[in-house]
Amino acid sequence: MVKKDQESTEKDTTVSGFAEAPPRVSERQRFQRVFFSRKIVMFGMVILVALVFTAIFANLLAPYDPYKPDMSSSLLPPNREHLLGTDIFGRDTLSRLIYGSRTALAVGFISVGIASVIGIVAGITAGYFGGITNIIIMRAIDTLMPFPMIVLALIVAGMLGGGIHNVIIALSIATIPPYTRVTHGLALSVKETDYILAQRSMGASHLRIMMNHILPNAFPPIIVLMTMMLGSLILAEAGLSFLGIGIEPPGAAWGAMVNDGYKYLQDHPILSFAPGLAIMLVVFAFNMVGDGLRDALDPRLRGLL
């Protein structure tokens, strides 16, 4: 009732000729309006939905077995049966491309999951407790910072001996720092606020405060960071598999396909071109959606993330 009264008085002031009150919109409406308004963001969204769909239904969508060699149809140019041609082992490029989406998405999502959990826990713990805990955690993160992401991932994955599991471990380690930095700063600024003090005085445990009161504050930047990181991770995974570290043959990964096709560049450029284009589209889509999410969730993050 009280709320309704307020609204009616506001209306009255408008009628009497004062400045018009801004229309009331909920957070969700504002989010939807901003997020869905940009065409390029929607374009990214469509690509991502298509990608997830492709990865899930790869076995139904792929016209051929992506792994079975068929020497009789080796290095065919694109034709009606093989839309993107075949590789040296006679495997259908399109089918391998479709299966490659599974590798890209699996590596991306699992690494983002691992890195974000470790990074967020470390960041909040460091910021909240401060002191020696803070110094130890932040120095550990500083130690990871001077390595270029792909170099760090290359060393860890290479020394572990390659394979998709090791690539995931390596990429997870290499992408922990940004999550820690973001949540650390947030925890530092939030822990001094009155409502945290109030929680303390009511006897809430540290864990409860960190989980229920500090973590939710960090959601907008973390969601944006995760989306952007998915793009970087897929790019890095492609780089690693291009260098020969990653999924073992005959598994399909886009980066490795670019490298395999490189040998036949002169006569069969499509073998390299197609998987590279797939990588680019997907990374582009994740970046666009990340941009859109950032503007819709919290425009102040522009320039920070």
Place this chain on the structure above:
Amino acid sequence: MTTFIIRRLLHGLVVLVLVTILIFFAMRLLPGDPLLIYLAQQSQQNLRDLPPEVLEQLRHEFGLDKPLPVQYANWLSGIFKGDLGDSFFYRQSVGKMLLDRFPVTVYLGILAMIVSIILGILSGMLAAIRRGKWVDNVVTPLTYIGVTIPIFWLGILMIYVFGLKLNLLPIAGFTSPFVDFGLSTKQLIMPVFCESIFGIASNARQMRSSMLEVIRQDYIRTAWSKGLKERVVISKHALKNSLIPVITLIGMGVSFIFGGSVLVETVFAIPGVGRLLVSSIFNHDYMVVQGITIIIALVVLLVNLIVDISYGWLDPRIRYG
């Protein structure tokens, strides 16, 4: 300011020591015995047939029979003397190997850095002051592509178009500019472009948005109302302030360029540290990997230190507490 620099230097030193510990112990804790791999490749025979005495002797030769902390101390004290140990695989001093290859990577990297700074800042600035015009409509979509494109793939595309189809540029290799400057430059055009594309695009994006921010400020309006020419308003008044956020990116750019050199040097068969790093990882050649990563980390730390300090010079409003 001086206290800030000293504190920042100390912090950098602590991180550097931690980095050496991380590199050294990570390398040893990860599985795979480099000597066994080396010997297997050397002798082409089954490792079980290998006499243990030979193995022991080799371990002794490379100091691998000592306890880990002692090995670490030896390695660390060696670094200060400029001795990075010996490669198991190439049977050479790592320092000497890097002396041949680092200049190549650094030369390529500096060129890429210069290109990314100049092209990035110029195109970002143009896009901002001609917002919504054709320059902006060309530059902005290109920057989106620039931060997304896999650089190894861009390299292959360029090799296909400019090398194989148009026959304009050599498709791979590296020649010292002191030996044949013309050939060296021709060989470098594509690698430098690939290595700088991410930097160009991200600098341009940052430059565009910070320039848009700055030209809305009151002091810019004052400059216009004084009747100054556009060239003067932009170059004398707007440029310096909009550069500050870009400088941060340039600090990070060093890291990206080292990361990129791993891929670019592989695509274009350039004998730099990036390619050596990849092959050394496949050979489990500890000492080489350690040597390369420690130098990369050192350079990245140093550049970021310089960037941090240069803020104060660029923007006197920033005070270090």
